[in-house]
Amino acid sequence: MYNLLKGKKGIIFGALDSKSIAWHIAERCYEEGAEFILSNTPAALRFGSLKELAEKTNSEIVAADATSMEDLNAVFTRAMEKFGGQIDFVLHAIGMSLNVRKNRSYDDVDYNYYTKTMDISAFSFHKILQTAYKLDAIKEWGSVVALSYVAGQRTFYRYNDMADAKALLESIARSFGYIYGRDRKVRVNTISQSPTLTTAGSGVKGIDNLMDYSDRMSPLGNATAEDCANYCVTLFSDLTKKITMQNLYNDGGFSSMGMSQKAMHVYNASLELEKIVD
Numbered sequence: 552m553y554n555l556l557k558g559k560k561g562i563i564f565g566a567l568d569s570k571s572i573a574w575h576i577a578e579r580c581y582e583e584g585a586e587f588i589l590s591n592t593p594a595a596l597r598f599g600s601l602k603e604l605a606e607k608t609n610s611e612i613v614a615a616d617a618t619s620m621e622d623l624n625a626v627f628t629r630a631m632e633k634f635g636g637q638i639d640f641v642l643h644a645i646g647m648s649l650n651v652r653k654n655r656s657y658d659d660v661d662y663n664y665y666t667k668t669m670d671i672s673a674f675s676f677h678k679i680l681q682t683a684y685k686l687d688a689i690k691e692w693g694s695v696v697a698l699s700y701v702a703g704q705r706t707f708y709r710y711n712d713m714a715d716a717k718a719l720l721e722s723i724a725r726s727f728g729y730i731y732g733r734d735r736k737v738r739v740n741t742i743s744q745s746p747t748l749t750t751a752g753s754g755v756k757g758i759d760n761l762m763d764y765s766d767r768m769s770p771l772g773n774a775t776a777e778d779c780a781n782y783c784v785t786l787f788s789d790l791t792k793k794i795t796m797q798n799l800y801n802d803g804g805f806s807s808m809g810m811s812q813k814a815m816h817v818y819n820a821s822l823e824l825e826k827i828v829d
């Protein structure tokens with residue numbers, strides 16, 4: 552441990568259970584000396600295991616639907632009350648698509664679901680930033696991070712409307728990052744994470760094969776939730792003060808690859824198999 556976050560206070564949105572990326576981030580932030588509030592929806596608090604994380608990290612839980620400005624206002628107000636003023640960091644680890652969950656393909660989306668996907672997975676990031684900005688809740692040189700996926704930039708079969716949500720999420724980081732940096736010296740970034748087996752991740756059909764493909768394509772292999780947590784700690788720390796408005800890949804090199812030897816092996820083998828079957 553490096554005490555990178557000693558004395559820093561924050562809010563962590565989106566830890567549901569021990570598989571959640573936000574769970575790992577919270578554990579690492581705690582190890583590095585941070586104090587924080589944990590937030591999730593009332594339903595997630597009932598079905599998940601957030602209490603266990605709160606006990607482990609000596610944190611308070613504040614329930615909030617991140618699509619509700621009223622709820623967000625209450626979370627930030629409570630955080631400022633609890634910590635006696637402005638905070639240092641915020642994590643947005645929130646995503647959900649009913650089209651993905653209910654198997655509605657991208658050429659047959661339900662538009663109510665589509666609107667919900669955007670509200671939960673992308674507008675909520677804007678809402679968090681706007682709430683923090685209006686309350687002046689984040690200190691100078693504070694840091695806000697949201698979690699994204701490469702499907703925001705390249706097309707991935709079955710990632711569906713979440714791809715659009717991620718594209719918007721990354722754009723919000725740039726647009727709000729400019730204003731927040733200009734006015735308050737607060738930095739705003741997204742981490743584009745490798746596929747990871749979590750509750751949200753498992754919603755994407757074929758996640759196991761996608762993870763295998765991604766792992767074969769990445770020279771360093773898939774980044775785990777722990778890797779993501781380590782990276783996130785650096786972004787919340789004072790070591791990355793001038794990094795803002797970026798979409799930062801934590802993906803073992805996947806996003807720069809076209810074809811790898813390991814993936815080619817599998818491709819060749821399946822072509823051979825096809826010839827045998829033919």
Ligand SMILES: NC(=O)c1ccc[n+]([C@@H]2O[C@H](COP(=O)([O-])OP(=O)(O)OC[C@H]3O[C@@H](n4cnc5c(N)ncnc54)[C@H](O)[C@@H]3O)[C@@H](O)[C@H]2O)c1
Pocket residue numbers: 564565566567568570571572573591592595615616617618643644645646647671698699700743744745746747748749750751752753
């Ligand atoms: N798992 C992956 O493969 C992967 C890869 C890249 C990025 N991400 C992103 O990481 C983030 C965290 O997801 P995860 O994979 O850890 O899964 P997860 O299911 O553990 O986390 C998703 C969280 O979003 C919360 N949430 C849903 N609706 C909400 C709302 N209205 N208000 C507040 N919270 C709400 C859920 O309760 C849950 O805690 C998401 O943005 C996801 O898209 C995941």
